Amino acid sequence: xxxxxxxxxxxxxSARQVWTRVRGxxxxxxxxxxxxxxLATVRSTDAHGAxxxxxxxxxxxRAVAELLKARGVTLTLATTLAEATAAMDxxxxxxxxxPDLLTETQQATLHSAMNNSTGRTVLVGAGHASLATLAPGxxxxxxxxxxxxxxxxxxPAATRAGSVDLGGERYETAPGAxxxxxxxxxxxxxxxxxxxxxxxxxxxxxxxxSPDILYNSRLDQRGNASLALQLLGxxxxxxxxxxxxxxxxxxxxxxxxxxTGNFLALIPSGWLWGTLQLAxxxxxxxxxxxxxxxxLVTERLPVALRASEATEGRARLYRKANARDRAAxxxxxxxxxRLAPLLGVPVQNAHSPDRLLPxxxxxxxxxxxxxxxxxxxxxxxxxxTLIRLADQLDALEREVRTS
Numbered sequence: 001x002x003x004x005x006x007x008x009x010x011x012x013x014s015a016r017q018v019w020t021r022v023r024g025x026x027x028x029x030x031x032x033x034x035x036x037x038x039l040a041t042v043r044s045t046d047a048h049g050a051x052x053x054x055x056x057x058x059x060x061x062r063a064v065a066e067l068l069k070a071r072g073v074t075l076t077l078a079t080t081l082a083e084a085t086a087a088m089d090x091x092x093x094x095x096x097x098x099p100d101l102l103t104e105t106q107q108a109t110l111h112s113a114m115n116n117s118t119g120r121t122v123l124v125g126a127g128h129a130s131l132a133t134l135a136p137g138x139x140x141x142x143x144x145x146x147x148x149x150x151x152x153x154x155x156p157a158a159t160r161a162g163s164v165d166l167g168g169e170r171y172e173t174a175p176g177a178x179x180x181x182x183x184x185x186x187x188x189x190x191x192x193x194x195x196x197x198x199x200x201x202x203x204x205x206x207x208x209x210s211p212d213i214l215y216n217s218r219l220d221q222r223g224n225a226s227l228a229l230q231l232l233g234x235x236x237x238x239x240x241x242x243x244x245x246x247x248x249x250x251x252x253x254x255x256x257x258x259x260t261g262n263f264l265a266l267i268p269s270g271w272l273w274g275t276l277q278l279a280x281x282x283x284x285x286x287x288x289x290x291x292x293x294x295x296l297v298t299e300r301l302p303v304a305l306r307a308s309e310a311t312e313g314r315a316r317l318y319r320k321a322n323a324r325d326r327a328a329x330x331x332x333x334x335x336x337x338r339l340a341p342l343l344g345v346p347v348q349n350a351h352s353p354d355r356l357l358p359x360x361x362x363x364x365x366x367x368x369x370x371x372x373x374x375x376x377x378x379x380x381x382x383x384x385t386l387i388r389l390a391d392q393l394d395a396l397e398r399e400v401r402t403s
Contacts, residue, residue: 025285032281051097051124051211053077053240058217064228065240071229074237080247081106084239085113092119093235097211099123099130101243107133114205115196119235122206124214127169135194135205137177141170144185146212148222153182155193157230161223166190168210183209206231324386325379332375335393339375342400363403369396 049055053065053075065075078084081102088094094114096102102110111133114121123130127140146167151158158180170188173179181189190210196203208231213224232238318327333351340350343359350356353376360371370377374396380386 025289028281049242051214052242056216058215060216061214063216063219064214064225064232067225067229068233068238071233072236073233076237076239078239078241079244081109082247084241085109087237087239088113088117088119089237090118091235092117092237092239093122093232094119094239094241095122095124095232096126096134096241096243097124098243099126099134102130104133106243106247110134114203118203119237120204120206120231122208122231124208124211125168126207131171131207135207137174138192138194138207139172141172141188143168143209144170144190146210149183149185149190151182152184153180153189155180155182155191157227157234158182158191161227161230164223164227165212165218165221166208166210167212169207170209171207319383324381324383328379328386328389331390331393335397336375338397339400360400363400367396367399369399371396 050057050059051061053061054077056062068075076083076087078087084094084096094110094117096110099107107130114134121134123134126134131138131140144167146165148163149166150163151161153159164183166183167185167190170185170190171181171192172188173181173192173194178195180193182191182193183189190208192207194205194207196205212218213228219225219228315327318324336350336356337347339345339360340347340356343356343363345356345359353372356375357371360375364371369392374389374392380389
């Protein structure tokens with residue numbers, strides 16, 4: 001075989017074939033990368049999470065932070081416990097965005113600082129994990145959906161704000177406890193104001209069942225802005241505490257809530273959705289590129305095989321599988337196909353006994369063979385019978401040709 005022949009019969013895919021196969025996947029990947037880079041560029045200056053006073057996202061809180069600054073409130077952002085306690089002084093409001101993520105040690109440190117201050121503490125979404133330490137005597141009830149609610153209390157900030165979007169955690173106090181309960185759901189408040197340990201309004205704690213009134217997307221709805229500004233702007237200094245993974249003060253302690261849940265809660269929701277979308281895209285790509293059943297296709301063979309070799313190979317397969325019925329059917333079909341033109345029978349009728357046998361009997365009226373048994377009979381019982389059938393079919397065909 002010459003080199004030219006070898007080159008023309010090679011089954012290795014060419015560069016053009018490879019590109020044709022992968023260009024669709026490459027285009028999708030390029031679009032994903034381009035879109036990701038564009039999105040990252042657009043949001044590079046706004047890569048903060050929920051309730052972050054620097055974030056302009058729908059769940060960010062930059063709008064309320066800017067309004068507070070316009071009203072003369074000094075805002076200090078703290079991401080560690082040390083920063084939060086160091087910034088607290090006389091006339092300070094401490095906002096804790098996710099108190100349930102704090103460890104027991106961190107909660108105890110904050111509670112001590114709250115008792116020593118003369119300001120206000122606002123706990124957003126405080127639940128079972130933090131109430132026992134940060135708001136003793138208060139328990140959390142099953143949460144309720146966020147929707148428009150009316151004050152239903154005499155708290156001045158609530159009555160001035162009117163209806164707001166609140167829900168989330170609901171709170172219960174011990175019988176006889178002094179507290180202002182507002183924005184109730186099934187009789188339980190979603191906003192609770194607790195007086196300080198020394199009584200009066202100089203120091204107090206506000207429990208806010210949900211953070212929605214602080215979100216950029218909801219601030220301009222109903223009385224959300226009014227209530228947020230009154231709760232956070234009652235003192236000249238606001239410490240905005242965002243617990244973060246960089247805070248080492250709780251490294252030696254176990255988080256009050258589930259560790260895995262806390263870690264996932266600190267991850268921006270966009271990353272979680274992005275991971276889910278990538279996993280789905282990978283699954284669809286695997287299904288698309290996976291091996292699937294389909295019709296047989298003809299492939300170019302690297303070498304040419306002689307007909308005798310192919311015939312012998314097929315015969316060996318039939319013998320190995322004891323497929324005498326299949327072998328006999330192939331022999332009879334080939335003989336009938338060759339006899340039909342010799343007998344003047346159309347090829348499409350070659351396998352019809354009613355058309356082929358009368359023409360054969362007219363051509364060989366005195367033959368000793370049984371044409372019906374030879375051409376349409378049962379499968380041979382053994383190899384000897386199969387060999388004898390092949391010989392008889394050859395003899396019949398020679399007899400027709402010479403008649």
